[in-house]
Amino acid sequence: MSEDDRHLVWRHKAGDNSAFEELHARHGRRVTAYLLRSGFTRPEADDLCQEVFLRAFKSLGSFDADRGSLGTWLGAIARNVARRQWRRRARPEGFDGELAEETFAADNPRAAPEVREELQAVRDCVAALPAELGRIVRLRYIDARTTRGIAEVTDTPEATVRARLAEAKGMVERCLRGKGVLE
């Protein structure tokens, strides 16, 4: 858990109401990203994100910073909120739940410069891809869609999606080798 989060939680517990707003500013996008990557629509994701932070506000007083990061804790709340929603209606198809879960797995890249450099290299390599291949890579890794999900969005056969994804990954790999990220 970052010192910033720890300090904000401490401030909130001490009665500083602006601290929670800062926590929301720091983690709100990640929670929304998780919900979108889980297949919820934008309005649904907004509502559910509000519910996540409402729950977090109610129970932040009992949060123990020594037992885990705030991001992980918020991720657990977001998962529970999403699961409750899925009990009311079927889980959306076409989204890769494993990728969605990884939204909370990564630490804050601001704390690791070498990771930040690697991610910037990936960003550059994906940006250098042909438009159609770049779109497929973004649909896969940013939107967390499955091959079938990508096929539905792009109106392309699944086999074609797989072939293009493999081609795109090959190009990204060569690009990363060129940048010295991969050996």
Place this chain on the structure above:
Amino acid sequence: MSEEPDKTDERMEGLLRRWGAEEAAEHAPQAALPPPRRAAGPGAGLRYAAVAAGALLVGLLVATLVNRPGQPVGLSTRPADDEIANLNADLTKAQRDLAGLRAKLTALEADLQAERLRLQTDLAEMRNDRDRHKAAATAAAAREKALKRTLEGQQARLAALAAAEKQLARAKLDLAAAGKALTQAQAQRHASGRKLAAAAVELARIGKSYKQALTVSTALEGEVTALKARREATLADLQRAYLARATADERGIRARQVAGQSCRIVERAAEVRSLATSKLARQAVDRLEVVLIRLELLNVDDTEAVMAFAALVRSVRPAETVDEALAAGGEVTKVRAWLLEARLILTGAGRVG
């Protein structure tokens, strides 16, 4: 060779996944804070009060400008100086009102602050009360637990005492029974002692009698032995005399053959059998007659026949057969004489060969 590409693929996939997650988080829209949060802070009341007061001030100012008493609506119908003077007066009044309202607002804020402090104090007291009650409840629960333990211990002791009392009662009953049994055993012991003394006297008497009987028996045994010896000697003499009827060259089987023929012992057997009264005597006559007939017909020169005859005599055991028949008693003289003669002829015939 194949592991290297796999590792590269894994690393590539990991980088893309990490990049995707970070991109998604970075570019996701920021959702609004939940509504209860915005209204929940302690400063919110004051902010609402300030906004309300401002709106009130603006309303008053507008009302003052637009609805002055005695003045027609519209600015273009009055001379400019008068209008300016009136406006100045209205402005002064509005400024006074504003100052008054600000003072009221300050007073309201002070009251609000005081109320907040009072509420905080009440809350702290309530928390203290709650803690005290909680501590008291904990202490009471602990006391109750201790009392319960004590009560359970006393109940256990009472149960143990009741069990001990029952054991004591049983032991008393056992003791009474044992006392009775002891009395009976003592009585039996006295009776047994008396019987033992009588038995000892009887034993001494029997021992004495036994000794006397033993003395008599020893004397009688000596007499019997002497009688037996004398009887055997008589029988031997008699046999010698009986068998002496044969000529000087006729000895052994031949002498016995001659003795039997001379006294016609086989011919007399039928009469003797009819005279015998006991079964034992009749059996003896039958067995001895067979042996005597074989003796009469025996060729004494045929060694083999002599040996077979001797075996027959040994199997019949004439001496014992005759003695048993005579010992039974009750036979007439003719029978006793025949049996004795048969014994004399056959005794010793089994030793031939």
